Amino acid sequence: MTASTAEQTSASGSKGSEPPVPEGAITVTVKIRRFNTEFDDEPRWDSFEIPALPSDRVLNLLHYVKWYLDGTLTFRRSCAHGICGSDAMRINGVNRLACKVLLKDLLSAGGKPTTITIEPIKGLPVHKDLLVDMEPFFEAFRAVQPYLINYSPEPTRERLQSAADRERFDDTTKCILCACCTTSCPVYWSDGSYFGPAAIVNAHRFIFDSRDEGAEERLDILSDKEGVWRCRTTFNCTDACPRGIQVTKAIQEVKRALLFKRV
Amino acid sequence: MSNALGLAKPRAPRRPAARRSNFELYSWLFMRISGMALVVLVLGHLFIMNVLDGGVHRINFGFVAGRWASPFWQMWDLSMLWLAQIHGGNGLRTVINDYARKDATRFWLKILLYVSMVLIISLGTFVIFTFDPNITD
Ligand code: SF4
Numbered sequence A: 001m002t003a004s005t006a007e008q009t010s011a012s013g014s015k016g017s018e019p020p021v022p023e024g025a026i027t028v029t030v031k032i033r034r035f036n037t038e039f040d041d042e043p044r045w046d047s048f049e050i051p052a053l054p055s056d057r058v059l060n061l062l063h064y065v066k067w068y069l070d071g072t073l074t075f076r077r078s079c080a081h082g083i084c085g086s087d088a089m090r091i092n093g094v095n096r097l098a099c100k101v102l103l104k105d106l107l108s109a110g111g112k113p114t115t116i117t118i119e120p121i122k123g124l125p126v127h128k129d130l131l132v133d134m135e136p137f138f139e140a141f142r143a144v145q146p147y148l149i150n151y152s153p154e155p156t157r158e159r160l161q162s163a164a165d166r167e168r169f170d171d172t173t174k175c176i177l178c179a180c181c182t183t184s185c186p187v188y189w190s191d192g193s194y195f196g197p198a199a200i201v202n203a204h205r206f207i208f209d210s211r212d213e214g215a216e217e218r219l220d221i222l223s224d225k226e227g228v229w230r231c232r233t234t235f236n237c238t239d240a241c242p243r244g245i246q247v248t249k250a251i252q253e254v255k256r257a258l259l260f261k262r263v
Numbered sequence B: 001m002s003n004a005l006g007l008a009k010p011r012a013p014r015r016p017a018a019r020r021s022n023f024e025l026y027s028w029l030f031m032r033i034s035g036m037a038l039v040v041l042v043l044g045h046l047f048i049m050n051v052l053d054g055g056v057h058r059i060n061f062g063f064v065a066g067r068w069a070s071p072f073w074q075m076w077d078l079s080m081l082w083l084a085q086i087h088g089g090n091g092l093r094t095v096i097n098d099y100a101r102k103d104a105t106r107f108w109l110k111i112l113l114y115v116s117m118v119l120i121i122s123l124g125t126f127v128i129f130t131f132d133p134n135i136t137d
């Protein structure tokens, strides 16, 4: 249990008595897409009325549901601080990390009642409620060989690199593998074997690293049928990335490297 | 083995072994280049046919016959035909790849597309090259 949410903490998964409503709280409706794949044939929508502060995050609302209203709600989260990338979900129709969205940014204008819809990310099989099977996503990630490849003899000191060389792939080192981008990609929705933006971002991170010698290999993999050429440049991925990575730009850089056979 | 995996994980892509083919690269590049060429060819065509002296009202058999007497306009129309067909066909191929859910649907839609492309390209090419201005009816 993380310290920041300690004020509402009960044992995870069990239903406690509701805590006192803090001063300045507003009641919002949270509509969650529920699906228990073991018992239900169809997903359904559940609504909860939750008192919350504008400074609360969507993750706090989910905790409130799970801890005080319905302990069967299932979702992933770990760090609660936008680091681990485990709580990607579709909030009001866009992919976000629940721990990075503040309630005040979702409130209806003019004090009208607010409804927040929360769905699992699209394009991956749902296990239960907001919990999806991430394996296809990580399979694509592994397929681009996201590790340093270097065939030269191991140096005795660290491998040095100029600041300019480091800068080339700086943006793509920030990825936390949350899958917000890949599951916002319309190509990925209809074709699960497309590598998806996240895998390309992580390939980019090594392709443009001057210390790495596996660029050709990875470029070959990404030039294939399910590779970068499937990208339609719709920028959904860039809009979705909670780390602000210029995902589509990274994909275009990979395309350019393929086109001119030069990294 | 791969089948059992597929059942347990419906979307786990059966990622085919990399074929190391650059077909998609060339098709992507072709779309950009043909697109630029078509802007000139098609806009030029529309301008000549619809705006330039008298526009559409002066078009008749004689006008077409006169134009196709020159190899330049033959080539213009020929490249417009081929580029537009292949550019459009490749675009539709992509759309089919993106939207067809079942492999069988995808296959038959593509067959339909390729057959129609071949038909239109060959018919058009045939007409451009065998056009007889002295035809009488
Ligand atoms: S820019 Fe490309 S990878 Fe990103 S969402 Fe669009 S199609 Fe997908």
Ligand code: SF4
Pocket (backbone or CB within 6 Å): A085, A174, A175, A176, A177, A178, A179, A180, A181, A182, A197, A198, A201, A240, A241, A242, A243, A244, A245, A247
């Ligand atoms: S690129 Fe951004 S959205 Fe995609 S997995 Fe990485 S951090 Fe998440």
Ligand code: FES
Pocket (backbone or CB within 6 Å): A076, A077, A078, A079, A080, A081, A082, A083, A084, A085, A086, A087, A097, A098, A099, A100
């Ligand atoms: S819980 Fe770790 S990123 Fe949101």
